Amino acid sequence: MYKPSDKTSWRGRTDLPDGGLGQRWHQVVQVVDLSSEIPSGGGNVAFLGFCCDEGVRRNQGRVGAAAGPDAIRQAMSPFAEHLPDGAQLFEAGDVICPNQQLEEAQVQLGRKVELLLKKGYRPLLLGGGHETAYGHFLGIRTFLKEGEKLGIINFDAHFDLRSVEPFPSSGTPFLQIAQDLEKAGQPFHYFCLGIQEYGNTRKLFQTADQLGAEYITAQALQSEEKNSHLFQIKSFIQKVDRLYVSIDLDVFAAAFAPGVSAPTSLGLFPQDFLPLLREILNSGKVLSMDVVELNPIFDSDHRTAKLAASLIYQMVEAWR
Numbered sequence: 390m391y392k393p394s395d396k397t398s399w400r401g402r403t404d405l406p407d408g409g410l411g412q413r414w415h416q417v418v419q420v421v422d423l424s425s426e427i428p429s430g431g432g433n434v435a436f437l438g439f440c441c442d443e444g445v446r447r448n449q450g451r452v453g454a455a456a457g458p459d460a461i462r463q464a465m466s467p468f469a470e471h472l473p474d475g476a477q478l479f480e481a482g483d484v485i486c487p488n489q490q491l492e493e494a495q496v497q498l499g500r501k502v503e504l505l506l507k508k509g510y511r512p513l514l515l516g517g518g519h520e521t522a523y524g525h526f527l528g529i530r531t532f533l534k535e536g537e538k539l540g541i542i543n544f545d546a547h548f549d550l551r552s553v554e555p556f557p558s559s560g561t562p563f564l565q566i567a568q569d570l571e572k573a574g575q576p577f578h579y580f581c582l583g584i585q586e587y588g589n590t591r592k593l594f595q596t597a598d599q600l601g602a603e604y605i606t607a608q609a610l611q612s613e614e615k616n617s618h619l620f621q622i623k624s625f626i627q628k629v630d631r632l633y634v635s636i637d638l639d640v641f642a643a644a645f646a647p648g649v650s651a652p653t654s655l656g657l658f659p660q661d662f663l664p665l666l667r668e669i670l671n672s673g674k675v676l677s678m679d680v681v682e683l684n685p686i687f688d689s690d691h692r693t694a695k696l697a698a699s700l701i702y703q704m705v706e707a708w709r
């Protein structure tokens with residue numbers, strides 16, 4: 390289920406006459422093959438794709454997110470290279486979900502995440518539907534030290550706390566995580582930012598409340614109370630040791646993110662989001678991140694892929 394990168398999606402313009410000063414991401418990104426021994430990551434970011442939309446299919450969504458990772462790579466390719474001295478970028482290939490084998494693909498994804506973390510990389514996963522999150526968590530959980538408290542920050546129009554019965558899907562990952570943590574006697578610290586009331590039933594709000602989940606709606610985030618939101622985020626971060634940050638692109642307004650499984654007309658503007666992301670990354674607690682739900686089939690003019698790529702540019706720059 391794992392395919393190392395052959396770098397074919399990393400292509401873009403070149404400015405050869407400018408030499409080293411004209412470098413772009415597609416020219417500096419280095420392949421790491423997770424099927425063999427890998428060098429230490431030295432705290433650098435490694436991209437890992439999850440080519441999967443089986444969870445979206447099961448969740449009655451419009452499929453296409455399996456092609457998300459390559460679309461994001463193509464959008465990142467031409468970025469001008471401004472990495473800090475000594476920083477490197479790594480490309481760790483894809484975990485691919487064949488023939489509806491979602492559960493096994495999530496286990497495989499978890500193993501690759503765990504390997505990257507153990508070797509000292511900062512994993513940045515490219516989804517895939519939001520079923521990416523459960524596989525991602527499996528790897529994070531195995532890496533965490535005994536007693537370390539994990540906080541999960543999910544930017545999403547939806548809670549993704551649906552019942553795991555009759556089957557797991559892109560709508561269930563955070564309830565799966567809550568249930569796994571409960572079985573292990575560990576707390577579930579979950580903060581969802583950008584919730585749309587009309588996109589979540591009373592049942593989902595009830596589940597969120599029962600689990601002690603924190604959330605801020607998109608409408609509140611767009612209001613003037615910016616400082617109180619930053620304060621709430623800081624307080625959440627203080628309670629935990631490590632952070633897993635998940636960004637579902639449907640948290641953004643459909644004008645910016647049309648290419649997702651479930652578009653959100655009244656979603657966030659990127660400018661609402663960036664100060665929150667910076668606050669989170671400045672904490673120094675972020676262990677691993679993902680950007681999910683890009684569906685290239687509906688992505689007019691690659692708008693959503695370009696948004697995802699631009700967010701990743703900011704994430705790579707501010708992640709410390």
Ligand SMILES: N=CN[C@@H](CCC(=O)O)C(=O)O
Nearest residue numbers: 448450519547549559560651
């Ligand atoms: N990944 C989650 N997706 C949403 C889809 C909502 C919709 O189809 O409208 C959810 O399950 O809530």
Ligand SMILES: [Mn+2]
Nearest residue numbers: 519545549637
């Ligand atoms: Mn989601």
Ligand SMILES: [Mn+2]
Nearest residue numbers: 546547637639
């Ligand atoms: Mn969503």
